[in-house]
Structures are given as C-alpha cells and as structure tokens.
Amino acid sequence: MIIILKPHASKEDAQQLLSQIEAKGLKPLYMPGVERTVLGALGDERVLQSLHLESHPLVDEVKPILSSYKLVSRELYPIDTRVKIGRHAVGGEGFTVIAGPCAVESQAQLDGIADYLTHHPVAAIRGGAYKPRTSPYSFQGLGEEGLKILKATSERSGLPTVSEVVDAADAELMAQYVDCLQIGARNMQNFRLLEAVGKLDTPVLLKRGMSATIEELLLAAEYIVNAGNPNVILCERGIRTYETATRNTLDLNAVAYLKRKTHLPVLVDPSHGTGVRELVIPLARAAAAVGADGIIVETHTNPAQALSDGHQNLDPQQFDDLMSSLKPFVEAAGRSLK
Secondary structure, eight states, X not given: OEEEEOTTOOHXXXXXXXXXHHHTTOEEEEEEOSSOEEXXXXXXXXXXXXXXXXXXXXXXXXXXXXXXXXXXXXXXXXXXXXXXXXXXXXXXXXXXXXXXXXXXXXXXXXXXXXXXXXXXOOOEEEOBSSOOOSSTTSOOOOTHHHHHHHHHHHHHHOOOEEEEOOOGGGHHHXXXXXXXXXXXXXXXXXXXXXXXXXXXXXXXXEEOOTTOOHHHHHHHHHHHHHTTOOOEEEEEOOBOOSOOSSSSBOOHXXXXXXXXXXXXXXXXXXXXXXXXXHHHHHHHHHHHHHTOSEEEEEBOSOGGGOSSOGGGOBOHHHHHHHHHHHHHHHHHTTOEEO
C-alpha cells in the first residue's frame, strides 16, 4: 500500500506511522518528497487494513499497489533510480556504455582491451571470470584468477568492472574484486543467488532470461531489492523465439515497456541479443532510440582468437565505429554519452 501524508505532516509524524506499520509485521518504507511525504507498507493487506490509516488525521490518501512487483514499480517510486558503478551513475540523462570480452583470458588480453576502451566514454569494462556454458567442454573461465585480473586492470585503467556471478557461494568473494555483479540469463530465476546478491550493497546487473516474461524479470529484480539491495540495473539481452537467423530475438518492445513500469535503469545487450557481429551496431542505435539507459557490448582485440563468443565480439575498429555512430542517436534521444 502507498500512504500519502498531508502537506503539514512532519518527519516525526511519519516515523510514528512507520512504527505502527512495523509493529504489525509489515515492511515500512519512507519516501520523503518535495511537497509530500509518502510511506509504503508491504505485506498482508488485511493486516494493514486493521490499522485504519485512511481515517488518520495526517493521512491524505491510501492507495493499493496493484502490480505484483512492489519495490521496483513506478507506482511506489515514480522517479528514475540511478545506480552507481564506481563513480559512474547508470540512469538519468547519461547513456552508459559497458564493454569488454565475454571471458577474461589473461592479464595482457584484458589490459589490451582496456587500453582502447579508455579512449572512449566507456563507463565500465566487462569480463567473465566464471562462465556458465551450454557445453561442459567449452571454456569455463579462470575463476578467482580472472577476478584478480579484473581488479588489476581496473586499478591500472581506472575503469570499474562488471563480471557474472553464477553461484550464491561466490557472491561475497566476487564483491571484493568487482564493482558490479552480473546475473546472467540462465540464473535470472536462481532465487538463492538473487537473495545472496540482495544481501550485499554491490550493484547488480540483472539480465532477462531467454524465455522469461517481462513480469518475471521484474519479480526477479524484486527479490534482490526486497533482500536489501536497491542497486539493480535491468538488461534486455534477447529472448528465444522461432527465429533461427540470429542467436536470439532482441526484444526492444520490452525496453519501452520497462521504462514505463519500473524506476530501475534498463540496459540493452545487442551482442547476445543478435549473436551476429554485423548487427550489433544497428541494434545498439535502436536501443538508444527506444529509450534504453545504455548498452553492454562484447569487444576483443582479436575476436578470431577469443575463447568465448568470438563471432559476436567487435574488434577495436568496429568498436570505434560503434561509438562514433551511436552518438547522434543518443543525442537525438535527449541524452549524452558519459
């Protein structure tokens, strides 16, 4: 429920009401605004109704939150959330670019990629230390050694890092090395993992599952926020359809819809969304045009020798082309590359 207080209600009045809500075993939320203070109460609506808050002299209005996802809904938080990765804020007026290889292969490889990324307005470098692969014979990542490489590259280049966590047991360890934890498509509904990253304050980049509905994505985000971590970034990375020409079908409908329904920032992954190197640039432009807060793309100094997803990695020249051609689309959407 959303409880809107009258204009003259003080902070002390709000705290008193929050105490009453908490005493009933409900989760209280305090959202002070410029003109009004808004409170929230999550839990059994029948318990909340027993408080009869609608008749309280300081309460102007009590409204139910209709969506099944509460904390990530615009019904509760109408203002866009900005999530910081290092010093960079994702969301708002800026357009975020995160780039890097699918997998961390060596210190020389990651440093080489970071060298050309730093010549562009790139917010963070991505790279997988643990890789959930369809085949058990594919490269699985370097594990903790890969995390150490990410940390060293970050310290050298100044770029914050993004890396995928695949097991709840690894979450705290990874948070010591990287600036943002990625939940991959295969783990979007790994609820123990969602709760584990929710207990940390490290930002989380949550990718949509390949067969997940938009509501399921938002409910997965709700798990993280409900566990205590509000720093969630959503990512549309393509869904599985009947089409076989591309790896996935990049659902840009979802981006426009998500921007209406949630206050969380939304990124697009045109690399996994297409699986075709030549389609990454036009789909990145489309992501900017449809209102995404940024993109996450795969790039490598030598895609032909990449140990993972080389067919969708951009080489340095292609990444240069991406950044130069992306700028007018970002500006046309009323944003700036930061």
